[in-house]
Amino acid sequence: MTVNTSRRGFLKSAAAAAAVLYIGARPNGALAAGAAPAQLNPFVRIDTSGTVTAIIKHFETGQGPATGLSTLIAEELGAALEQVQYEFAPSDPQLFNNLAFGPFQGTGGSTAMANSFMQYRQAGAAAREMLIAAAAQSWDTDPSALVIENGIIKGAGRTAPMGEFVAAAAQMEAPAEPRLKEPGEFRLIGNTAVRRKDSLIKTNGSAKFAMDVHLPNQMVVVIARSPRMGGSAAGIDDSSAKSVKGFIRAAILPNKAGVAVYAENTWAAFQAREALSVDWDFSAAETRSSDQIREELLAAVNSAPQYNVNGAxxxxxxxxxxxxxxxxxxxxxxxxxAHAPMEPLTCTIEATEDGGVLLHDGCQMPTVPHMAVAEILQLPQEKIRVNTMLAGGSFGRRATPTSDYQAEAAMAFALTDRSRPVKLVWSREDDITGGYxxxxxxxxxxxxxxxxxxxxxxxxxxxxxxxxxxxxxxxxxxxxxxxxxxxxxxxxxxxxxxxxxxxxxxxxxxxxxxxxxxxxxxxxxxxxxxxxxxxxxxxxxxxxxxxxxxxxxxxxxxxxxxxxxxxxxxxxxxxxxxxxxxxxxxxxxxxxxxxxxxxxxxxxxxxxxxxxxxxxxxxxxxxxxxxxxxxxxxxxxxxxxxxxxxxxxxxxxxxxxxxxxxxxxxxxxxxxxxxxxxxxxxxxxxxxxxxxxxxxxxxxxxxxxxxxxxxxxxxxxxxxxxxxx
Missing domain, CATH: 3.30.365.10 (Aldehyde oxidase/xanthine dehydrogenase, molybdopterin binding domain)
Incomplete structure (x- = not known):
């Protein structure tokens, strides 16, 4: 791989200052190293203490990518899985796109491991070869004589933690095609003894899900939605809601699909919503019952089909x-x-010091809410950040083409002066009746x-x-x-x-x-x-x-x-x-x-x-x-x-x-x-x-x-x- 002079000079100066090794793949697949993730598509980060961080581009809702992608990096790098921590990638479809979806960042279709398998192995292998090259240079020995085992570089009669060579490795060219291990060399891939990395935090309660976000001075918002699909809010009477302690205000959403009820806490928000009187316009709403829908479908399969699927x-x-x-x-x-995940839908929006916003969400498809929030709040894309958190189940529900719940949160935030964070909360009943x-x-x-x-x-x-x-x-x-x-x-x-x-x-x-x-x-x-x-x-x-x-x-x-x-x-x-x-x-x-x-x-x-x-x-x-x-x-x-x-x-x-x-x-x-x-x-x-x-x-x-x-x-x-x- 060829690195131009300006890039190489940048990497050297940055590495000296930060002493952190980032490894990733550019969109064309070439590997690169450096100390500034904004310049790359990073999947693995190693600091001078030897701590390895896997940057997970897929959200974790219990299906295991945090463990699986960390395993790939640890395997190729030569680290123990216990040495690898993980964090979820920021929203950036150019860097963290799902290869099965194109220029789009998201999790779905059981693609997490399939589209990431080679990316994360290559990143781990590149880090291994660069650290070994740095150690070989320091020890004046042939790199082929060295290996990394459990984070320790060994060979030529010497041993040292790999963290000692991070600064030197960060100044090197990343190998264009690092050698990947053969299946016979695997220690972690396929190992039945390897356990999930998130089991402990989910067991002891320290895991942070989107529902666990509690920001200083936040408001909780719940939405009164039309009981029929397609209904719209024509007016509200909040006089009874005002008697609920903690109630702040109620406002019809800009799209008129619901009414945002603001309160100081979740309980007050739900109680105020119950007390709210909404005048619904059902002129464009769905009025069919299940028996009618069933009969329409059965009639359709007993008639000539609309499309000949296989050309027969x-x-x-x-x-x-x-x-x-x-x-x-x-x-x-x-x-x-219904999908009925155990954690009902929720997300939180807060303003940032640069005039943008930060969305905290168990975000399945960051690209879609990123664009939706930017459009609703009339902000440039670069002013929107997404903090992807653990999600308590999805089964597809958290990946809507309309970004329904994130859009609700953005509209509710837009109706305020944006000085206070807004946390949107759905109840279980909201989810079961939610229409998706x-x-x-x-x-x-x-x-x-x-x-x-x-x-x-x-x-x-x-x-x-x-x-x-x-x-x-x-x-x-x-x-x-x-x-x-x-x-x-x-x-x-x-x-x-x-x-x-x-x-x-x-x-x-x-x-x-x-x-x-x-x-x-x-x-x-x-x-x-x-x-x-x-x-x-x-x-x-x-x-x-x-x-x-x-x-x-x-x-x-x-x-x-x-x-x-x-x-x-x-x-x-x-x-x-x-x-x-x-x-x-x-x-x-x-x-x-x-x-x-x-x-x-x-x-x-x-x-x-x-x-x-x-x-x-x-x-x-x-x-x-x-x-x-x-x-x-x-x-x-x-x-x-x-x-x-x-x-x-x-x-x-x-x-x-x-x-x-x-x-x-x-x-x-x-x-x-x-x-x-x-x-x-x-x-x-x-x-x-x-x-x-x-x-x-x-x-x-x-x-x-x-x-x-x-x-x-x-x-x-x-x-x-x-x-x-």
Missing amino acids: DQAATAALIDSADTVLDRTFYFPLL YRPAVAHRVRVGLDAEGSITGWDHRIAAQSILKGTFFESVLVHDGVDATSVEGVADSDYRIPGMFVGLTDTAKATTVLWWRSVGHTHTGYVMETMIDEAARIAGRDPVNYRLAMLEGGSKHQDRLATVLKLAAEKAGWGKATEGRSQGIAVHKSFGSYVAEVVEISGTAEEGVRIEKITCAVDCGIPVNPDVIKAQMEGGIGYGIGHAMRDQITLTGGEVDQFNFPDYEPLRIGDIGAIEVHIVPSAEAPTGVGEPGTPPSAPALANAIAVSGPRITELPMSENGVSFA
């Missing part, structure tokens, strides 16, 4: 199915679902089977409320009118299915729909895996062997799906369930990962089903942190199954019926007897783990129930013929 001849497919020995025809319906949901979706699938039970044709129609249309993601992920998130998991299925036609129809949105853990795969995985399972049962063939026969195309994807399928079946003792128990299986690829799950149940749908055990096999490429992978599979399984068991969001006259966990009940720890996770060893590049555990979970449960009970084609199960013990 629908008439030819219909002919194949109609001439088959057996025709399997099923219609599915999936209701709206997994869309309602319907499927109709007609499958033709020959005399041996093999598939001869597959007509698959989907009707959905598009997540991406009308957002800035539309230009990237909507092609020829097709929202990719509506059909993923069907249109790109790796099963060998002859004569397959896929059609899509968009329907009017009743609410603001949003990606939900595993997005379209939440419903497409369910439909594909329950249909394949039913076809296998009709054919009188073992569901595992039936699937394996459909994965014999020889592609890498098919082979990896077959591997996890066989592993899950083997570890679960497929076909050997004790008397009184049934097993169901499902396998699905999403976000680059391959997951198979076996659910074993006891009881009956009428008397009560109990989930005794779930066995999971996952291939997510190189397993960087097995402990994190295991936890994410467990969490994804529980999330998918819990919602399939009993959750839905319903509307009456456009208003949400559910309010809190008593009527939108999350999975309970006693709902699942045991979960066992098996990770496939792999040398492939790492892929996602935050979401892929969710799609196979509900269909595996449904397939277990169907062994001796009903086929569930409409969710939640508890509303459609299944009780749980």
